[in-house]
Amino acid sequence: MVTIPPKPWPTGLAEDVEPLVKRVLAPNPSPYTFTGTQTYVVGEAHGPDCAVIDPGPNEPDHIDAIIAAVAGRRVLAIMCTHTHRDHSPAAAPLAARTGAPIVGCAPLVLKSDLPRADESFDATYAPDRVLLDGEAMRGTGWTLTAVATPGHTSNHLCFALEESGALFTGDHVMGWSTSVVIPPDGDMGDYMASLEKLLAREDRVYHSAHGAAIEKPRQLVRGMIGHRRQRENQIMRLLGEAARPVSAFIPAMYKGLDERLIPAAEMSVTAHLIDLEKRGMASHKGGVWRSH
Known part of the structure; x- marks a missing residue:
């Protein structure tokens, strides 16, 4: 943080x-x-x-x-x-x-x-x-x-x-x-x-x-792209272990996160999951996400 x-x-x-x-x-x-x-x-x-x-x-x-x-x-x-x-x-x-x-x-x-x-x-x-x-x-x-x-x-x-x-x-x-x-x-x-x-x-x-x-700037942007891809890989790995709701991703992905920032982290994970769903790599039902 x-x-x-x-x-x-x-x-x-x-x-x-x-x-x-x-x-x-x-x-x-x-x-x-x-x-x-x-x-x-x-x-x-x-x-x-x-x-x-x-x-x-x-x-x-x-x-x-x-x-x-x-x-x-x-x-x-x-x-x-x-x-x-x-x-x-x-x-x-x-x-x-x-x-x-x-x-x-x-x-x-x-x-x-x-x-x-x-x-x-x-x-x-x-x-x-x-x-x-x-x-x-x-x-x-x-x-x-x-x-x-x-x-x-x-x-x-x-x-x-x-x-x-x-x-x-x-x-x-x-x-x-x-x-x-x-x-x-x-x-x-x-x-x-x-x-x-x-x-x-x-x-x-x-x-x-x-x-x-x-x-x-280009060095930072390159790093940001890598960071987002790393987050996506984390999500796919966690989905590979078990289907789960968004809240269950946070403890594994954001160590020591300020509690005030948990809602923002959950929304960020949701954005990744929605993008994965658009690409046919994930889906959800009843608030639980799973990999394809």
Whole structure:
């Protein structure tokens, strides 16, 4: 288990990440968000305009901190990677204060909403423009191109900063933990395909919504793919021993897991099992899973 570092954290401070990027940490730490959600302001420090990526939770102090980081520039776009409640709820109040359009991922309304351990979806999210894979937003000295990466959520996007080779990865690839994939919207097959898509790219660095910058992104992504395949192999081995409910996988697969994270682990195993079922390798009846 990853330990959250001791305080103080740079909550509310505009940190220089690279010449075109500032980072502002939101005041929403938790076992699922690490020290909090990281909002990014992209644009020349003394230029006329900028974009805001993942405005975060609707917390007045955080919105004030974003406005301070904008430093008088025109906000051309408020861009959301996905619509979990720690990422997009500040979009509307920030748009009201800046006049900027909300741009990025599509809105998402689930037909069913199973109990979930991660941040739930933001039903208030209403974009002015949805970016498709490969579409871009441009400002003075900066270009942000959408990279569709479904899996963590079906509407997840990353944003590539073309001028510097940086990729803003939201929750798809994070600097502190693997991403949680939670059905019914999260899809393990899509998630693995999105990781393979990033592995084929040549981004210089990843800036995620939680945790430190990722300086060796392809190495990390390769490791994440290996980790997920290892989990799948564990599940298949356990199914080979005996049919079992999801809860019976956790003690064998997650040693010393914080009890608060057990629901997330169960959802992750469920996502793997659903993917295996789609591939004809497992099935379930009455809550009990078995191999084929």
